[in-house]
Amino acid sequence: MTRRVRLIGIGSGHPDQVTVEAVRALNSVDYFIVSDKALGVGGLNEAREEICRQHIDGDWRFVKVDDAKRDRTDPSDYGKAVTDWHEARTIIYEKALIDNPGDAGFLVWGDPAFYDSSIRIIERILARGNVEFDYDVIPGISSLQVLAARHKIVLHGIGEPFTVTTGRRLAEAVEAGHDNIVVMLNGTFAAQSLLEKGQGGDWDIWWGTNLGTKDEILVSGNLAEVTEKILAERSEVKEKAGWVMDIYLLKRRR
Ligand SMILES: C[S@@+](CC[C@H](N)C(=O)[O-])C[C@H]1O[C@@H](n2cnc3c(N)ncnc32)[C@H](O)[C@@H]1O
Missing domain, CATH: 3.30.950.10 (Tetrapyrrole methylase, C-terminal domain)
Incomplete structure (x- = not known):
């Protein structure tokens, strides 16, 4: 069976605002890819950990990756800065997927359809053709x-x-x-x-x-x-x- 990557909308901070579909998805993957930027924000990270604690049966594994740095020096070229940042993230996440076999989950804040780059990055990884997987998107409370x-x-x-x-x-x-x-x-x-x-x-x-x-x-x-x-x-x-x-x-x- 092809391995699976799951982009899981985990809601906007409260553990009660995680859908049943998201809970099932959280329990279905072997590990989560999490950037160090996300982990660096104390309170935000606590909220994320609490969601995992309340909804995952047993242990879970975070594969921590460095977050790509976004160039903020030229505010006039916001579009290019974000595209470059997506490219850098693509390479980092692709490596995490190659290095860690099994089904992977991404804990996406709120809903993946609003101001979140996860879907774009996953599409870029697939287009590069270096790692094969199916992926799905689980909506979250935005x-x-x-x-x-x-x-x-x-x-x-x-x-x-x-x-x-x-x-x-x-x-x-x-x-x-x-x-x-x-x-x-x-x-x-x-x-x-x-x-x-x-x-x-x-x-x-x-x-x-x-x-x-x-x-x-x-x-x-x-x-x-x-x-x-x-x-x-x-x-x-x-x-x-x-x-x-x-x-x-x-x-x-x-
Ligand atoms: C990168 S976007 C991600 C949005 C997310 N995908 C969603 O559906 O809410 C982050 C922005 O979402 C909003 N946001 C996310 N979570 C929030 C929260 N718990 N309280 C207030 N605003 C929040 C803020 O405007 C924040 O700057």
């Missing part, structure tokens, strides 16, 4: 869903579309006239720029950080009124948990 559930909101008005983008591209989505914008991958709090342009009053925000963990914090309200609180909570959680991952919905007032 931070997008946890945000909506915690705030008890629908991400859009009745029949409206919603846009999911990154902090880096928020301004573009606002200029394009989108009304319901979910923002992920926030190196900084990009919505602050709307406030600086005097547009804070035009937007309501539902913000959440470290969702599903003991450090989870939620803030909602008019952007102009709650930005200071969000900035303060962001720094506080970073200090306390050692990591901050936040996501928010911006809704334009009409």
